[in-house]
Amino acid sequence: MPSRRVRPHSLLTPLSLSPLLLALALLSGTSAAQAQQAAPAVTATLAGHAALPADTTTPAPRDAGAFFATSGKFANGARVRNEKLGSEPSYTTAGGSKPRATGGALPVKGQAVQGFSGIVALDRDHYLVLTDNGFGSKINSQDALLMVHTAQVDWKSGKVTLRKTTFLHDPDRKVPFAIQNEATEKRYLTGADFDVESIQKIGNTLWIGDEFGPYLLQTDLNGKVLGVTETVVDGKNFRSPDHYLNSRLPNLPADAMPQWEVRRSGGFEPMAQSPDGKTLYPAFEWPLYDAQTKTFEKSNDRIYTHILEFDVAARRYTGKQWKYAFEESGNVMADFQLLNATTGLVIERDDASEGMAPACAGEERPDCFARPAKFKRVYKIDLSSTDANGFVRKVAYIDLLKIANPQRLAKRGPNEEVFSLPHLGPEGLAIVDAHHIIVVNDNNYPGSSGRQLGKPDDDELTLLDIQALVDAK
Secondary structure, X not given: OOOOOOOOOOOOOXXXXXXXXXXXXHHOOOOHHHHHHHOOEEOOEEEEEEEEOOOOEEOOOHHHOHHHHEEOOOOOOOOOOOOOOOOEEEEEOXXXXXXXXXXXXXXXEOEEOOOEEEEEEEEOOEEEEEEOOOOOOOOOOOOOEOEEEEEEEEOOOOEEEEEEEEEOEOOOOOOOOOOOOXXXXXXXXXXXXXXXXXXXXXXOEEEEEXXXXXXXXXXXXXXXXXXEEEOEEOOEEOOOOOXXXXXXXXXXXXXXXXXXXXXXXXXXXXXXXXXXOOEEEEEOOOOOEEOOOOEEOEXXXXXXXXXXXXXXXXXXXXXXXXXXXXXXXXXXXXXXXXXOOOEEEEEEEXXXXXXXXXXXXXXXXXXXXXXXXXXXXXXXXXXXXEOOOOEEEEEEEEEOOOEEOOOOOOOOXXXXXXXXXOOOOEEEEEEEEOOEEEEEEXXXXXXXXXOEOOEOOXXXXXXXEOHHHHHOO
16 A cells, blocks of 8 residues: 655644742652652644554464354353354443443454554554453453454555454463463463563564563564563562462462452553663553552552563563652553653553543433543653652653644544544554654453444554654753
8 A cells, every 4th residue: 555654743842840940849859759740741743543443353363273263252251151243232331430332242253353452663654563362351351362463554544454463372382371272282372361461572572561460471473472471570579360370269268368469450551662672661550559558559649650671681670660650540551662762651541531522411321421531641751860769750741632633634533623532541652753653542342432432442543743742851
């Protein structure tokens, strides 16, 4: 398909703290976490927009077996196997408290391509995109195969074409625990084995961040597992309730429960790599749990999470880490990429709102968004500028709900002067060039309906000119 050169657009000049305000903050002993509230907003401009239909499927490999000819058979919470295609309607409580129909249904024929939890830019028109684990948990994703796709984007038409699908597999038994397809030759991995959320390409290998362990998976470009690394920092194992060593409950309710620090679905959603490819920076999506205080970690009433450092050649964590403070309780870190050796971009979003209009006025109803999209941002951070407690400095941010659209390039939603990404989960970003990024959403297929009421969200690929954010100091 013909490529289209996208011209950069002028952006608003970033704001900055005045020297007087900065001096007062320092003199008063204001913590870095508090000072981060003053990170200014700058404007991003829509430079391209494309989408893959929500109901896109792909056939399972022939040697995977008949079980994987359909997917979503256990999406009712594994209460009972459901083989009848399209018989299980999907609902969401995102953006409200009452179930709202998304318009989607399971099971489906083939493997649901699902939402994209991670992305790697090969060039402006070609990307590696990572399908999320399946249908939300271990128990309902046994028939969902783990996949990486090579996607081609035609920015003029807004069409996304999947050129290749690579299925993750473990024929050499590198995974340290029993998997869903343990007794098979190819040993294809499923959403019951790993919850794959972030991806980086380094040389001829892929590094994938997982949430169940959390683990780091290394595969070759054909998806064959080369290794699985546990999360060990300063001699301590960081585990989630879905770690295989936590899979056995005690004999009696009064007996001691397994211990974990990483909340369910709170593992390596974000992961950056250094420009030289020697280092990975996986981060926890959610704050870690503090067993002593019985709450999430916080400092000066600010909830925070951790960015870790991983030596690729040595395949071990260095022990170095940074703290990232959230602007609001309940926010999560959805992805992290480096612009250069010391500055990077973080998607910080809430985990409870989606949709824009129509918004409910007063009573919650199924024909409106009870809790419209509120906090969906990309922050620029400086790893070289931290306070005494290790908090990184937030430099500036763009608001994904307020994107300039002067050339009216939107292919989904209102194509107006201001464009929005109203999804529950803008979840992946990649650096395209010196001043462009691409953002993708995880549509939790078929469970998210933020772009249009009663319609499952498509997989949108959004190209943004972020020159003002790159220039922010």
